[in-house]
Amino acid sequence: MNPLLxxxxxxxxxxxxxxxxxxxxxxxxxxxxxxxATITSNSDAPTFENTIEALEFSGQQLDRISSVFFNxxxxxxxxxxxxxxxxxxxxxxxxxxxxTLNEDLFKRIKTVYEQKDALNLSVEQxxxxxxxxxxxxxxxxxxSEDKKxxxxxxxxxxxxxxxxxGENILAETNKYQKHIxxxxxxxxxxxxxxxxxxxxxxxxxxxxxxMLTLDYPSYIPFMKYAKNRALRKELSMxxxxxxxxxxxxDNKEIVLKIANLRHERANLLGYKTHANFVLEERMAExxxxxxxxxxxxxEKAKPAAEREFKxxxxxxxxxxxxxxxxxxxxxxxxxxxxxxxxxxxxxQLKPYFKLENVIDGVFEVAEKLFDLQFEEVSDIDKxxxxxxTYRVYDTDKSFISVFYADFHPRAGKxxxxxxxxxxxxxxxxxxxxRPHISNVCNFTxxxxxxxxxxxxxxxxxxxxxxxxxLHGMLADTTYPSLSGTSVYWDFVELPSQVMExxxxxxxxxxxxxxxxxxxxxxxxxxxxxxxxSATFQEGMATMRQLSFGLLDMSWHxxxxxxxxxxxxxxxxxxxxxxLYPDTPETCMSTAxxxxxxxxxxxxxxxxxxxxxxxxDAFAYxxxxxxxxxxxxxxxxxxxxxxxxxxxPMILYKRFRxxxxxVEALLERAGLLNVK
Numbered sequence: 001m002n003p004l005l006x007x008x009x010x011x012x013x014x015x016x017x018x019x020x021x022x023x024x025x026x027x028x029x030x031x032x033x034x035x036x037a038t039i040t041s042n043s044d045a046p047t048f049e050n051t052i053e054a055l056e057f058s059g060q061q062l063d064r065i066s067s068v069f070f071n072x073x074x075x076x077x078x079x080x081x082x083x084x085x086x087x088x089x090x091x092x093x094x095x096x097x098x099x100t101l102n103e104d105l106f107k108r109i110k111t112v113y114e115q116k117d118a119l120n121l122s123v124e125q126x127x128x129x130x131x132x133x134x135x136x137x138x139x140x141x142x143x144s145e146d147k148k149x150x151x152x153x154x155x156x157x158x159x160x161x162x163x164x165x166g167e168n169i170l171a172e173t174n175k176y177q178k179h180i181x182x183x184x185x186x187x188x189x190x191x192x193x194x195x196x197x198x199x200x201x202x203x204x205x206x207x208x209x210x211m212l213t214l215d216y217p218s219y220i221p222f223m224k225y226a227k228n229r230a231l232r233k234e235l236s237m238x239x240x241x242x243x244x245x246x247x248x249x250d251n252k253e254i255v256l257k258i259a260n261l262r263h264e265r266a267n268l269l270g271y272k273t274h275a276n277f278v279l280e281e282r283m284a285e286x287x288x289x290x291x292x293x294x295x296x297x298x299e300k301a302k303p304a305a306e307r308e309f310k311x312x313x314x315x316x317x318x319x320x321x322x323x324x325x326x327x328x329x330x331x332x333x334x335x336x337x338x339x340x341x342x343x344x345x346x347x348q349l350k351p352y353f354k355l356e357n358v359i360d361g362v363f364e365v366a367e368k369l370f371d372l373q374f375e376e377v378s379d380i381d382k383x384x385x386x387x388x389t390y391r392v393y394d395t396d397k398s399f400i401s402v403f404y405a406d407f408h409p410r411a412g413k414x415x416x417x418x419x420x421x422x423x424x425x426x427x428x429x430x431x432x433x434r435p436h437i438s439n440v441c442n443f444t445x446x447x448x449x450x451x452x453x454x455x456x457x458x459x460x461x462x463x464x465x466x467x468x469x470l471h472g473m474l475a476d477t478t479y480p481s482l483s484g485t486s487v488y489w490d491f492v493e494l495p496s497q498v499m500e501x502x503x504x505x506x507x508x509x510x511x512x513x514x515x516x517x518x519x520x521x522x523x524x525x526x527x528x529x530x531x532x533s534a535t536f537q538e539g540m541a542t543m544r545q546l547s548f549g550l551l552d553m554s555w556h557x558x559x560x561x562x563x564x565x566x567x568x569x570x571x572x573x574x575x576x577x578x579l580y581p582d583t584p585e586t587c588m589s590t591a592x593x594x595x596x597x598x599x600x601x602x603x604x605x606x607x608x609x610x611x612x613x614x615x616d617a618f619a620y621x622x623x624x625x626x627x628x629x630x631x632x633x634x635x636x637x638x639x640x641x642x643x644x645x646x647x648p649m650i651l652y653k654r655f656r657x658x659x660x661x662v663e664a665l666l667e668r669a670g671l672l673n674v675k
């Protein structure tokens with residue numbers, strides 16, 4: 001019996017074999033098609049229940065199979081899984097088109113939609129009806145047959161290209177291994193990072209020496225602390241040239257193809273650009289508003305960024321006679337300058353951020369704010385032994401969610417950090433079906449002599465992804481497609497980014513920032529330094545984020561058909577935001593997975609957009625106390641639990657009592673009065 005085709009609650013990882021996936025997908029699609037046929041062949045007049053709700057709850061087995069498979073393809077992949085992904089992705093794309101281009105189904109949806117004013121629907125039902133109608137009309141339901149055929153071809157090709165894009169980056173990341181045999185090459189590197197590099201070398205069958213890779217826990221400490229400028233350059237060039245070398249893992253042609261296919265698809269559907277299509281369903285609404293937003297922030301950030309960069313250049317020149325600051329110098333001299341200005345560095349902080357303590361801390365913050373309790377359990381199947389599993393309850397012992405946590409790099413795991421779901425939340429037949437949520441990160445692993453000690457940046461990343469996790473765990477909606485993080489893309493980062501704020505607050509840090517050897521709570525002077533250094537080089541950091549948003553819009557907010565040179569196009573897009581000299585051998589676009597593999601195309605601006613929301617939201621907490629139960633309950637009831645059931649601005653105003661103010665972000669970033 002194929003375990004994926006049985007009725008399961010938590011994913012049965014122990015029973016699943018790679019050969020189960022493709023038959024499960026084929027059967028899942030067959031069953032879902034049969035459910036759609038039942039809807040379209042219904043002789044009764046179309047109603048909300050027999051059409052919209054029936055469609056909403058169709059294909060649930062296929063959804064579960066997809067979530068298990070594609071989560072594994074991100075967190076624990078191998079060649080077999082990647083091959084299956086290339087085979088099933090076009091089939092799933094075709095299946096999706098079969099639904100959205102099904103004329104009989106669309107007729108029924110349209111009939112219900114045209115009667116909606118007389119149907120006395122709830123707010124959530126209205127939202128679902130609007131979303132369902134738009135998902136069809138915006139994805140080809142009104143096209144002629146020849147255009148529908150072309151749409152199918154575009155979607156099938158795009159799905160394969162996105163997968164290949166990600167596979168190439170992972171292959172490039174895994175391919176680079178720098179074996180160091182001269183310890184002097186590691187001068188400046190903290191002992192913990194050296195030990196991790198030695199352990200990594202052993203794991204790669206080296207009898208001695210140290211191993212450096214492009215995984216963040218290896219790459220970032222080296223770029224930040226290593227004195228060897230030539231080696232920093234080598235690593236920086238390897239990192240920055242991923243999938244840009246003209247070899248078998250090159251992504252240049254894939255980037256051009258994806259951009260052009262997206263543009264063609266948007267044109268087919270009657271939109272000027274891909275960005276026009278995407279932003280119609282976002283808070284920002286139009287490319288013009290996104291450009292105005294990004295450029296308004298750029299105007300505020302650029303003077304500060306240029307001043308900060310000049311300060312960094314002068315510091316590097318004074319310290320080491322560096323004539324021209326390069327990209328591979330940035331982290332190194334920034335860390336040195338930060339130590340000089342604030343007497344603070346990550347190595348001072350790391351002993352206070354043992355991974356297990358930080359996990360306990362984020363759980364305690366969630367308990368204080370939202371009445372949640374996390375119980376680690378061993379009876380839930382895992383896809384890898386490093387994964388931790390929890391059952392989550394509220395203070396009344398009501399079951400809330402299953403939570404998976406996967407924190408360290410592996411060869412089969414893509415880089416970065418993300419939240420995902422193995423099962424959505426919904427309500428049906430009197431039951432509130434609870435979600436299964438996962439956080440996946442790539443944090444510094446433990447060594448033979450030290451536990452996993454996090455950098456402060458890793459601490460904020462853990463809180464960030466946990467914020468997404470809370471959005472999923474606390475979902476309380478009727479329909480799965482409106483549940484949890486199923487919200488406008490420029491709203492989805494609010495719960496994650498707002499959670500980062502607690503990492504800077506004494507009241508929260510005292511809960512978990514304890515020395516891993518002595519148990520001593522982090523000294524107040526270090527907390528003060530963390531707060532003081534929070535706006536260090538904020539102008540540069542802001543301009544960097546804005547440059548990514550502008551690059552995204554340059555690919556998706558214009559006609560890309562005349563772009564022939566990926567690097568030249570990128571250089572033009574970055575022109576107004578450059579601080580460091582360009583390196584012709586590197587290119588960001590070929591490894592910009594957020595926009596070419598993930599869901600952030602025309603949406604990278606949303607990180608900054610959501611920062612406005614999160615700064616404004618946290619200002620409300622600060623006014624009333626960071627653990628104020630009344631404010632936390634309003635956030636839980638109006639944001640976290642509501643998913644995509646209403647327009648996000650309505651939800652935000654209900655929580656905050658007013659629209660967000662950009663001044664809250666500028667004030668927090670120290671950019672309010674910068675000239």
